Amino acid sequence: MKKALVIGGAGFIGSHLVDALVEKGYSVYVLDNLSNGKRELVNKKATLQVGDIRNPKDLAEAFKNIGEGAYVFHLACLPRVQFSIDFPRESHDANINGTLNVFLAARDAKAKRVVYSASSSAYGDQDALPLVETMKPNPKSPYGLQKHVGELYAKIASEVYGLETISLRYFNVFGPRQDPDGSYAQAIPKFLKQAKEGKPITITGDGEQTRDCTHVRDVVRANILAAESPKVGKGEVINIGGGKSYSVNQMAKLIGGKISYIPARLEPKATLADIRLAKKLLGWEPQMTLEEGIAELKKLYGI
Numbered sequence: 001m002k003k004a005l006v007i008g009g010a011g012f013i014g015s016h017l018v019d020a021l022v023e024k025g026y027s028v029y030v031l032d033n034l035s036n037g038k039r040e041l042v043n044k045k046a047t048l049q050v051g052d053i054r055n056p057k058d059l060a061e062a063f064k065n066i067g068e069g070a071y072v073f074h075l076a077c078l079p080r081v082q083f084s085i086d087f088p089r090e091s092h093d094a095n096i097n098g099t100l101n102v103f104l105a106a107r108d109a110k111a112k113r114v115v116y117s118a119s120s121s122a123y124g125d126q127d128a129l130p131l132v133e134t135m136k137p138n139p140k141s142p143y144g145l146q147k148h149v150g151e152l153y154a155k156i157a158s159e160v161y162g163l164e165t166i167s168l169r170y171f172n173v174f175g176p177r178q179d180p181d182g183s184y185a186q187a188i189p190k191f192l193k194q195a196k197e198g199k200p201i202t203i204t205g206d207g208e209q210t211r212d213c214t215h216v217r218d219v220v221r222a223n224i225l226a227a228e229s230p231k232v233g234k235g236e237v238i239n240i241g242g243g244k245s246y247s248v249n250q251m252a253k254l255i256g257g258k259i260s261y262i263p264a265r266l267e268p269k270a271t272l273a274d275i276r277l278a279k280k281l282l283g284w285e286p287q288m289t290l291e292e293g294i295a296e297l298k299k300l301y302g303i
Contacts (some may be wrong), residue, residue, distance in 0.1 A: 003027045003065045004227075006117070007053060007102060008047065008076030010037025010179045013117070013170075015222045017073060018043045021058050024224070031062040032076065041177060053098035056105065063109035071227040072101050072114040077147070077281060079176035080186075081121060081267060083141035096153075103165070104155040106172035113164035113233055114154065114256045115226045119201030120171045120212070120241065121272050129245070132276035133169070135256035155235030165225045169217075171241030171273045174293060175216030176300055187248060188213070188255075188294070195257040196301045207249035212241040212271045215288035225282040232281050241273025242286050256303070 006022045008014040009030030014037065021028050028046040031053070042048045046073030051063070053076050063070070063217070077095045084091040099116070105112050120147075123131045124138035139145040154165040172186070180189035192200045222240045224230060252259055278284045 001025065001027050003029070004067050004073065005029050005030045005031065005062055005070050006046075006073045006075065007046070007062075008037065009073060009076070010034055010039060010042050012049065013216055013219055014073070014075045014172060015041035015043070015177060015195060016175070016216050017075070017223055018046050020220045020224060022046060029062060029066040031177040032060065036079070036179070040074055042289040046135060054093055056101050057104035057163050059101055063105050063111070068110040068273040070109075072102070072106050073117075073223055073227070074099065074114055075117045077117070079143070081141040081143045081155065082265060084141055084146065084283040085266065088142040090144055092146060095143070096149050098154055099150040101165065103153055107157065107161045107163045113166070113227055114157070115150045115223050116150055116154045116165060116167045118151050118169045118237065119144065119147040119170050120149065120273065122169065123268070123271070125268050129270060130272040131239065133239060133277055141268060144178050151237050158233070158235040165235050166232045166239045167235070168222055168226055168240045169237060170219060170238065171212040171214050171271055172215050173196070173216055173219050176297065178216075188251060188297070191252055191255050192297055192301045192303065195255050196303055200258040200260035200288070201225050201252045201255065202262050202272045203248050203252060204262055204267075205221045207245050207252065207259070207261065209267065210245040210247050211251070212243070212245050213251075213290045213293070214242045214286060214295045218286045222278065222282060225284050229282050236281065238278050239275055240278060240284070241271075241275055242290065243273055243275045244290070245270065245272040246290055251290070251294070254291060257299065291297040
């Protein structure tokens with residue numbers, strides 16, 4: 001039986017990944033501090049350990065329990081650009097120090113491979129679209145910088161310690177179970193909640209900033225392919241995106257309702273993933289469009 005350790009497996013993406021791994025017959029162990037994740041989202045067939053990647057002892061216990069040769073999916077982080085701007089020390093500690101702890105623990109435990117959840121925020125603003133993995137990173141926030149450092153540590157872990165690694169750069173993941181609450185909630189779930197409550201959808205700036213959106217089930221499929229593919233494992237960085245861009249105004253119109261514009265914030269003007277490398281190395285391409293995904297979510301929200 002294949003074994004998987006899902007770090008951050010009680011969260012939005014992580015819990016979907018745990019479900020898919022269980023369905024594929026994996027023995028799944030979850031490590032999560034429940035700061036963003038929820039206990040009730042963890043599949044009943046998986047084992048949950050409440051612990052923190054900032055604590056090497058928690059990681060050592062998790063790796064001991066899953067045993068050698070496990071596939072490791074590192075999704076734990078303190079997410080969001082704006083949060084990292086407001087709390088740079090806290091996000092640095094989790095996203096850089098915690099990530100280093102994961103790679104070292106995986107090395108010591110003789111893990112099979114680590115799949116690192118990276119972020120398109122590493123690109124920042126570029127002179128051309130689509131965004132290609134060969135472009136020089138230009139992060140515009142502490143979060144973008146921190147996630148890029150994680151990619152570099154993944155590469156070093158492979159080159160120096162012989163640990164198989166791969167980094168997946170996600171582009172605006174959306175889907176069921178995404179938290180619509182809080183100051184740092186992402187646009188789509190926040191818009192859905194506002195529409196359900198009959199409130200205006202609040203858009204920062206003029207709403208013409210564009211985003212490449214990726215459904216969570218597509219991201220989950222990419223993670224499993226990244227773990228199992230014989231073509232990767234040397235610290236590669238691969239875009240996982242929808243391959244199509246939408247303005248925030250377009251997203252809001254797909255949801256429906258009144259719109260209210262609020263002051264702009266620091267964020268990239270545009271994102272659009274070049275996904276040729278994912279097709280070549282992983283045999284992956286997205287299956288769910290933004291229109292289909294939002295239609296599904298509107299049903300779940302009762303809109």
